[in-house]
Amino acid sequence: MWSRGLLQQVVRHASNIRQAGVLFDVDGVLLRGGSVIPAAPRALRKLVDRNNKFLFPVVFVTNAGSCLRHHKAQQLSHLLGLQITPEQVVLSHSPLQMMKSFHNKCVLVSGQGPVTQIAHILGFQKIVTIEQLSEQHPLLDMVDHSRRPTSTPCSSQILPQIQAIILLGEPVRWETNLQLLIDVLLSNGRPGCVYGTQMLAQMPVLACNMDLLWMADAPSPRFGHGIFLLCLESVYKKLTGRDLEYAAVLGKPSLLTYQYAEQLLRQQNQNHKLSTIYAVGDNLMTDIYGANLYNRYLAKHHSKMMSGTKLVAQGTGTQTVMAEEELAFAAQCRSILVCTGVYNPDSPLPGDQNVSDMMLHGCKHLKLEPDLLEPSHVVEDVEAAVDLMLQQESSNT
Numbered sequence: 034m035w036s037r038g039l040l041q042q043v044v045r046h047a048s049n050i051r052q053a054g055v056l057f058d059v060d061g062v063l064l065r066g067g068s069v070i071p072a073a074p075r076a077l078r079k080l081v082d083r084n085n086k087f088l089f090p091v092v093f094v095t096n097a098g099s100c101l102r103h104h105k106a107q108q109l110s111h112l113l114g115l116q117i118t119p120e121q122v123v124l125s126h127s128p129l130q131m132m133k134s135f136h137n138k139c140v141l142v143s144g145q146g147p148v149t150q151i152a153h154i155l156g157f158q159k160i161v162t163i164e165q166l167s168e169q170h171p172l173l174d175m176v177d178h179s180r181r182p183t184s185t186p187c188s189s190q191i192l193p194q195i196q197a198i199i200l201l202g203e204p205v206r207w208e209t210n211l212q213l214l215i216d217v218l219l220s221n222g223r224p225g226c227v228y229g230t231q232m233l234a235q236m237p238v239l240a241c242n243m244d245l246l247w248m249a250d251a252p253s254p255r256f257g258h259g260i261f262l263l264c265l266e267s268v269y270k271k272l273t274g275r276d277l278e279y280a281a282v283l284g285k286p287s288l289l290t291y292q293y294a295e296q297l298l299r300q301q302n303q304n305h306k307l308s309t310i311y312a313v314g315d316n317l318m319t320d321i322y323g324a325n326l327y328n329r330y331l332a333k334h335h336s337k338m339m340s341g342t343k344l345v346a347q348g349t350g351t352q353t354v355m356a357e358e359e360l361a362f363a364a365q366c367r368s369i370l371v372c373t374g375v376y377n378p379d380s381p382l383p384g385d386q387n388v389s390d391m392m393l394h395g396c397k398h399l400k401l402e403p404d405l406l407e408p409s410h411v412v413e414d415v416e417a418a419v420d421l422m423l424q425q426e427s428s429n430t
């Protein structure tokens with residue numbers, strides 16, 4: 034158990050040098066569906082001072098994406114009884130903010146919730162939704178007989194050619210989205226036209242949240258956006274013989290998401306470099322794989338920087354460059370797996386056999402490395418994860 038006084042001592046000491054930061058996954062770690070996991074409030078209380086201010090930089094990184102950042106912050110604040118700001122929340126689509134080269138293209142967004150508002154806040158200027166497309170081309174969506182047009186419709190609204198697709202999250206009517214996305218891909222952005230006969234370059238597809246499963250209130254995990262993407266990839270492959278290529282994959286385990294989350298942690302640390310990032314999650318394939326991948330990226334970055342720094346030091350004899358460059362990245366990222374969500378130590382799911390197949394879907398640019406599925410620590414719940422982190426930090430002071 035940690036007394037507040039001892040904890041503050043740890044933090045005071047840490048703040049003089051380099052501070053640790055924490056990344057919390059949400060579903061299966063702090064919440065399950067709409068319910069708070071009992072260990073969560075106890076864990077967070079250990080990380081705040083008497084005024085409920087966080088003692089360490091803390092960011093909540095979730096692969097959820099069917100909502101706005103400030104709504105997620107409000108929901109977390111309400112459920113967890115603490116003030117959590119939008120700047121402490123990373124949703125699967127948040128890093129799209131950094132991908133400015135797509136912001137002035139006409140993008141088709143697929144998902145549910147306020148997708149137009151989400152895309153607009155992220156910086157996109159020309160946004161078309163699946164609903165708009167379906168309205169403009171009512172002959173395309175034929176699965177539900179009750180929604181088929183009874184006469185040949187004439188469309189008044191002319192939508193521009195689609196130049197890129199953004200898959201924000203799982204839609205509600207999968208058959209509609211699958212059909213229209215395929216239509217857009219095979220007609221090169223003009224779904225009212227007949228499919229092209231020539232194999233043109235595939236238009237850019239940006240996909241957020243590759244989670245196959247997630248933990249809600251039901252006893253077993255539920256389908257995530259990754260299962261929808263699996264369907265889309267299978268249909269595309271079946272019809273074209275080609276693999277669906279992603280221009281970017283966002284959300285855990287992608288590096289982009291961790292880079293973005295670290296930026297937010299650093300902002301809470303007055304832009305000072307962090308010592309260790311502790312990433313707490315319940316999913317081996319996203320939270321643990323992602324944190325370990327990022328740890329390896331940090332290690333590579335530092336070793337490259339060390340060799341680069343030596344050259345600089347030899348050439349100029351100055352230490353200033355090293356000090357400035359060192360500001361950028363944390364020294365390491367430790368992965369902590371909890372047993373309150375998708376991962377169940379008694380009946381691990383998915384089985385090891387399936388892990389590689391499931392991971393590799395859609396992440397063809399990522400070569401699966403089973404070593405990265407090994408968490409730095411396995412603990413019972415998020416309170417045990419926080420205790421572990423505080424213990425490690427105290428032994429470093």
Ligand SMILES: [Mg+2]
Nearest residue numbers: 058060061315
């Ligand atoms: Mg989770």
